[in-house]
Amino acid sequence: xxxxxxxxxxxxxxxxxxxxxxxxxxxxxxxxxxxxxxxxxxxxxxxxxxxxxxxxxxxxxxxxxxxxxxxxxxxxxxxxxxxxxxxxxxxxxxxxxxxxxxxxxxxxxxxxxxxxxxxxxxxxxxxxxxxxxxxxxxxxxxxxxxxxxxxxxxxxxxxxxxxxxxxxxxxxxxxxxxxxxxxxxxxxxxxxxxxxxxxxxxxxxxxxxxx
Amino acid sequence: xxxxxxxxxxxxxxxxxxxxxxxxxxxxxxxxxxxxxxxxxxxxxxxxxxxxxxxxxxxxxxxxxxxxxxxxxxxxxxxxxxxxxxxxxxxxxxxxxxxxxxxxxxxxxxxxxxxxxxxxxxxxxxxxxxxxxxxxxxxxxxxxxxxxxxxxxxxxxxxxxxxxxxxxxxxxxxxxxxxxxxxxxxxxxxxxxxxxxxxxxxxxxxxxxxx
Numbered sequence: 001x002x003x004x005x006x007x008x009x010x011x012x013x014x015x016x017x018x019x020x021x022x023x024x025x026x027x028x029x030x031x032x033x034x035x036x037x038x039x040x041x042x043x044x045x046x047x048x049x050x051x052x053x054x055x056x057x058x059x060x061x062x063x064x065x066x067x068x069x070x071x072x073x074x075x076x077x078x079x080x081x082x083x084x085x086x087x088x089x090x091x092x093x094x095x096x097x098x099x100x101x102x103x104x105x106x107x108x109x110x111x112x113x114x115x116x117x118x119x120x121x122x123x124x125x126x127x128x129x130x131x132x133x134x135x136x137x138x139x140x141x142x143x144x145x146x147x148x149x150x151x152x153x154x155x156x157x158x159x160x161x162x163x164x165x166x167x168x169x170x171x172x173x174x175x176x177x178x179x180x181x182x183x184x185x186x187x188x189x190x191x192x193x194x195x196x197x198x199x200x201x202x203x204x205x206x207x208x209x210x211x
Numbered sequence: 212x213x214x215x216x217x218x219x220x221x222x223x224x225x226x227x228x229x230x231x232x233x234x235x236x237x238x239x240x241x242x243x244x245x246x247x248x249x250x251x252x253x254x255x256x257x258x259x260x261x262x263x264x265x266x267x268x269x270x271x272x273x274x275x276x277x278x279x280x281x282x283x284x285x286x287x288x289x290x291x292x293x294x295x296x297x298x299x300x301x302x303x304x305x306x307x308x309x310x311x312x313x314x315x316x317x318x319x320x321x322x323x324x325x326x327x328x329x330x331x332x333x334x335x336x337x338x339x340x341x342x343x344x345x346x347x348x349x350x351x352x353x354x355x356x357x358x359x360x361x362x363x364x365x366x367x368x369x370x371x372x373x374x375x376x377x378x379x380x381x382x383x384x385x386x387x388x389x390x391x392x393x394x395x396x397x398x399x400x401x402x403x404x405x406x407x408x409x410x411x412x413x414x415x416x417x418x419x420x421x422x
Binding site: 002003004009014017019024026028029031032033039041042043044045046047049051052053054062063064065069070071087088091095 | 213214215216217218220221223224225227228229230235237238239240241242243244248250251252253254255256257258259260261262263264265273274275276280281282298299300302303306
């Protein structure tokens, strides 16, 4: 084998990334060799810096450079809405909607077979956060404001996501002053009925709305 | 926007790699956040080290950690064969065949419109190398050995690759004691005639061989 060790090393490290096989990794290594060294150093530094500058917000568990994170600190956010998502990317995508409440990031979905338990998803901390927030809202300093805490269970519409939402919802039954909701199920925009799966279509019929 | 700066930085650097769009880059950044910090440091170091440990062999132009490279230094390599390829990957792939000669890496193919000139591909250095090697072989210390230098033009079967091979071949016409060859054209293994392009099929007919 005549491939220099440092190319083999870089290709091996790159091939550990998701979606990058050994051939693509080798191509990437040669691409890196062809561009200015300083650009590679910038890439290397940004990778190495990631975990060193970020921690998890102790309130919402999202990645943040300051603790608590910008959203948890922001008083203009609707304190009466808490959106529970599986991953930070889900929260960032939700930020592109009109939603203005707060978040809780599970960093996964329940999957006992993979060792992903409620404790690992920090569900005890979530329930504690919900209890405290609901109580604070009930103390109600603004009597004209809606004081019920809405918990929006925005886990993925998959087996694991649904199981996680059910689990959380069940453990919230004894808390007063809250209301659980979940995202609407139905046809995605731009879909055509010919190719949509039957489960989605069934849900779209069940949830049909008036004009 | 609530995505922490260091995630945005890493995603931006990653999206500069070929085949990695902004969405994939963001997913990769979150993947990096989830795995042990030390693994990310290894990836970063291997990227940063690449150009620092490698230079181009002054004989064959391949990437190498020592100059001249292992192949150019190896006396057991057939000194009477020189394979000219466009990229280091082409040489590494050729190493998986039974070829046992030496290489010259052009690092590209002629494309005047993109500013890739003969000088940029080090073709003058190549011609100089060929002249010296052919002369050395002619001095012939082993009279029972084949003393003609075979130049295998193994550029890609594309417009640019063919033009590069023709250009080199023309500039070698005045050198004695060499023989230019190029890789066989024909059907790739596993092809079926129904789907093969007509140019390949034409070449396969022209180059048909006896059993």
